[in-house]
Amino acid sequence: MEIIKGGVTAAKGFQAAAAAAHIKYADRTDMALIYSEKPCKTAGTFTTNIVKAAPVKWDRKVVESGVKSQAVIVNSGIANACTGKEGDLICQATASKAAEVLGIGREGVLIGSTGVIGMQIPMERLKSGIEQLALNLGDDSEHGNQAARAIMTTDTVEKEAAVRIEIGGKTVTIGGMAKGSGMIHPNMCTMLAFVTTDAVISKKALRKALSEDVKDTFNMISVDGDTSTNDTLLLLANGMAKNEKIRCGTLEYDQFAAALHYVNETLAKKMAGDGEGATALFEAKITGAATKEQAKLLAKSIVCSNLTKAAVAGHDANWGRILCAMGYSGAEFDPEKVDLYLESQAGRLQLVRDGAAIEYSEEKATEILSQAEVTAIADIKQGTEQAAAWGCDLTHGYIDINADYRS
Amino acid sequence: MEIIKGGVTAAKGFQAAAAAAHIKYADRTDMALIYSEKPCKTAGTFTTNIVKAAPVKWDRKVVESGVKSQAVIVNSGIANACTGKEGDLICQATASKAAEVLGIGREGVLIGSTGVIGMQIPMERLKSGIEQLALNLGDDSEHGNQAARAIMTTDTVEKEAAVRIEIGGKTVTIGGMAKGSGMIHPNMCTMLAFVTTDAVISKKALRKALSEDVKDTFNMISVDGDTSTNDTLLLLANGMAKNEKIRCGTLEYDQFAAALHYVNETLAKKMAGDGEGATALFEAKITGAATKEQAKLLAKSIVCSNLTKAAVAGHDANWGRILCAMGYSGAEFDPEKVDLYLESQAGRLQLVRDGAAIEYSEEKATEILSQAEVTAIADIKQGTEQAAAWGCDLTHGYIDINADYRS
Numbered sequence: 001m002e003i004i005k006g007g008v009t010a011a012k013g014f015q016a017a018a019a020a021a022h023i024k025y026a027d028r029t030d031m032a033l034i035y036s037e038k039p040c041k042t043a044g045t046f047t048t049n050i051v052k053a054a055p056v057k058w059d060r061k062v063v064e065s066g067v068k069s070q071a072v073i074v075n076s077g078i079a080n081a082c083t084g085k086e087g088d089l090i091c092q093a094t095a096s097k098a099a100e101v102l103g104i105g106r107e108g109v110l111i112g113s114t115g116v117i118g119m120q121i122p123m124e125r126l127k128s129g130i131e132q133l134a135l136n137l138g139d140d141s142e143h144g145n146q147a148a149r150a151i152m153t154t155d156t157v158e159k160e161a162a163v164r165i166e167i168g169g170k171t172v173t174i175g176g177m178a179k180g181s182g183m184i185h186p187n188m189c190t191m192l193a194f195v196t197t198d199a200v201i202s203k204k205a206l207r208k209a210l211s212e213d214v215k216d217t218f219n220m221i222s223v224d225g226d227t228s229t230n231d232t233l234l235l236l237a238n239g240m241a242k243n244e245k246i247r248c249g250t251l252e253y254d255q256f257a258a259a260l261h262y263v264n265e266t267l268a269k270k271m272a273g274d275g276e277g278a279t280a281l282f283e284a285k286i287t288g289a290a291t292k293e294q295a296k297l298l299a300k301s302i303v304c305s306n307l308t309k310a311a312v313a314g315h316d317a318n319w320g321r322i323l324c325a326m327g328y329s330g331a332e333f334d335p336e337k338v339d340l341y342l343e344s345q346a347g348r349l350q351l352v353r354d355g356a357a358i359e360y361s362e363e364k365a366t367e368i369l370s371q372a373e374v375t376a377i378a379d380i381k382q383g384t385e386q387a388a389a390w391g392c393d394l395t396h397g398y399i400d401i402n403a404d405y406r407s
Numbered sequence: 408m409e410i411i412k413g414g415v416t417a418a419k420g421f422q423a424a425a426a427a428a429h430i431k432y433a434d435r436t437d438m439a440l441i442y443s444e445k446p447c448k449t450a451g452t453f454t455t456n457i458v459k460a461a462p463v464k465w466d467r468k469v470v471e472s473g474v475k476s477q478a479v480i481v482n483s484g485i486a487n488a489c490t491g492k493e494g495d496l497i498c499q500a501t502a503s504k505a506a507e508v509l510g511i512g513r514e515g516v517l518i519g520s521t522g523v524i525g526m527q528i529p530m531e532r533l534k535s536g537i538e539q540l541a542l543n544l545g546d547d548s549e550h551g552n553q554a555a556r557a558i559m560t561t562d563t564v565e566k567e568a569a570v571r572i573e574i575g576g577k578t579v580t581i582g583g584m585a586k587g588s589g590m591i592h593p594n595m596c597t598m599l600a601f602v603t604t605d606a607v608i609s610k611k612a613l614r615k616a617l618s619e620d621v622k623d624t625f626n627m628i629s630v631d632g633d634t635s636t637n638d639t640l641l642l643l644a645n646g647m648a649k650n651e652k653i654r655c656g657t658l659e660y661d662q663f664a665a666a667l668h669y670v671n672e673t674l675a676k677k678m679a680g681d682g683e684g685a686t687a688l689f690e691a692k693i694t695g696a697a698t699k700e701q702a703k704l705l706a707k708s709i710v711c712s713n714l715t716k717a718a719v720a721g722h723d724a725n726w727g728r729i730l731c732a733m734g735y736s737g738a739e740f741d742p743e744k745v746d747l748y749l750e751s752q753a754g755r756l757q758l759v760r761d762g763a764a765i766e767y768s769e770e771k772a773t774e775i776l777s778q779a780e781v782t783a784i785a786d787i788k789q790g791t792e793q794a795a796a797w798g799c800d801l802t803h804g805y806i807d808i809n810a811d812y813r814s
Binding site: 048049050051052079081082083084086116117118119227228229306307310311313314316318319320321323324326327328332333335336352354355356357394395396398399402403 | 455456457458459486488489490491493523524525526634635636713714717718720721723725726727728730731733734735739740742743759761762763764801802803805806809810
């Protein structure tokens with residue numbers, strides 16, 4: 001597996017574009033297009049929030065219909081959620097306009113929106129944005145990067161990842177982009193993430209690979225516990241790598257799944273680390289668990305704890321909050337068996353043995369917690385399973401951003 | 408029902424005291440004692456966190472044993488949680504010392520602790536604190552107030568409530584005090600709350616009244632989603648009102664339960680409104696629900712949403728976040744039927760009809776959100792059930808307090 005530069009345009013036959021449609025932002029790009037030269041098999045996972053944005057309902061229908069897709073239109077600034085019938089009409093018009101300017105079928109056009117809930121997208125700006133997008137298409141990494149930037153809202157950096165593998169003598173590439181910073185507590189999938197591949201793969205294998213990997217990647221991050229109305233993850237495969245078709249239960253499937261996992265995990269961690277106001281990526285690892293499910297519940301509970309996140313922001317080794325968060329996670333374990341460690345590039349330090357504090361250096365703990373990536377490790381000494389979850393610290397920046405996001 | 412001044416000393420035969428034992432705080436009182444002239448029947452509810460502080464385990468044993476209680480010893484500063492065997496020994500020593508200086512049975516001494524997790528309580532200071540407490544006892548409201556102040560940690564105000572009712576021609580009084588500001592997301596009960604009454608009541612009725620009312624009061628508040636290791640609610644009844652014994656299923660039971668509800672709800676709302684860093688008490692009300700359970704899930708999800716709480720802090724009517732929080736609550740409802748209102752002493756304003764925005768004045772919305780008590784009301788138009796939950800706004804103050812709480 002070779003990690004390469006790039007994002008959604010890394011795989012063969014995929015192009016991307018950005019445009020400034022002024023949907024809500026005055027001075028930046030706010031629309032993106034992913035276009036495949038050949039129609040793609042598509043897999044997707046979507047928010048479990050009962051309040052579903054119009055594009056989520058649209059995409060789910062497209063993916064479930066089995067129609068092949070050639071284009072994804074994304075806008076930032078307005079989420080097209082809680083927008084009633086008008087919101088659905090905007091999706092229809094978006095698909096029609098994209099089909100017209102790209103000369104493709106309307107039924108396979110996918111749509112993503114992110115931004116404020118409750119506002120309507122100005123239709124004329126959206127349409128002129130789609131016209132611009134079609135003119136701006138390109139298949140190099142620069143165009144992929146422009147698309148990744150156009151879908152940002154409160155994100156501070158664009159999020160891309162790409163990887164190359166050999167499958168049966170053919171080079172297969174997987175690349176993706178994502179955005180997400182606030183309202184991030186994915187349940188089924190995350191804010192907006194788009195992954196493209198040129199692999200030849202059966203529809204069943206494509207969907208299995210995505211739905212299984214999501215559980216360990218996008219569903220294991222949290223910024224603020226708020227599961228968005230717009231969570232969407234799409235995986236498009238155009239088959240242009242010409243490898244022998246990947247099917248479930250084969251070595252090639254495992255290779256593909258491992259490569260997809262790298263792209264998904266990388267994008268997920270980038271989202272967590274760029275959480276609104278965050279100064280650190282905060283990872284929680286549970287080891288010695290009896291079951292994977294137990295390890296995941298415990299890890300996720302730690303990265304969701306406001307008190308723990310605030311302690312990370314303050315570089316304060318307030319480990320009691322970590323044990324407390326484990327205790328209300330819903331997972332069974334013996335608190336008096338827990339060993340707790342902090343780890344970062346500044347080193348590794350044990351704080352707790354068998355559920356109680358041991359002598360440790362507060363200065364060393366603070367040094368470890370002052371890094372850009374910080375890990376808390378809890379060994380619960382019950383078995384051999386483990387899991388990780390990713391979040392970020394809770395800072396004044398989060399309040400600044402969210403106390404008056406709409407203005 | 409007459410609302411009266413006072414707290415834990417309002418009911419007949421209850422005394423209270425405070426003392427400065429310097430357990431962790433240098434310049435304030437940090438221990439409290441509630442003492443009843445006659446032994447009390449006791450009911451209690453405790454944290455569901457798997458990580459239970461030593462005093463929680465101690466109190467649960469006392470309450471379950473059915474032994475009558477005459478004293479509650481409380482300390483602030485150190486929570487005696489994650490303290491291993493030594494933590495249990497501290498509880499034993501506390502009970503022994505209290506029994507000795509008060510001349511009561513050791514088996515019925517109840518204990519509450521709140522503060523930092525993981526540190527050990529210095530035993531000699533605790534013992535000398537208990538000696539002081541015994542000397543400082545008094546039965547007036549001033550002594551009750553001193554006790555309510557001594558148990559505060561990051562609380563900014565003491566929390567007391569009391570009420571008087573007539574039962575069968577006798578005056579029955581219920582009074583209580585509570586503390587709680589951070590790590591408040593009670594599940595079974597809240598941080599620390601102590602309610603006393605002089606009612607004559609069967610043990611069964613006492614426990615039923617408490618356990619049923621907790622579900623609608625203490626379990627419906629949240630400050631930060633972190634369920635504490637120390638949540639404890641105790642209700643002591645010494646029978647000194649000499650009323651005919653209150654039994655389940657009677658009019659008198661209903662009268663007692665209503666009075667207890669007032670005290671519990673008042674204390675719970677005071678805790679929510681004094682959440683760490685809070686500038687407003689934030690209430691969420693669901694009306695038109697098909698079931699009470701559905702209404703409670705929805706209301707609680709709203710007051711737990713960081714994004715909604717940050718919007719309240721910014722006086723920003725970002726109603727999409729409220730609908731979003733309802734959507735991931737786990738309760739079924741039709742988003743396209745929801746009507747949403749904001750209400751405070753500045754007035755009432757509808758923002759949403761049938762799940763989409765209507766024309767409304769942003770200035771009026773901001774005015775409503777700028778008050779010290781703010782309510783969001785969602786009518787889901789499915790039935791006649793309703794519920795309320797209470798939280799607070801999420802501010803810079805929360806970060807200030809929690810990014811470096813231990814120093």
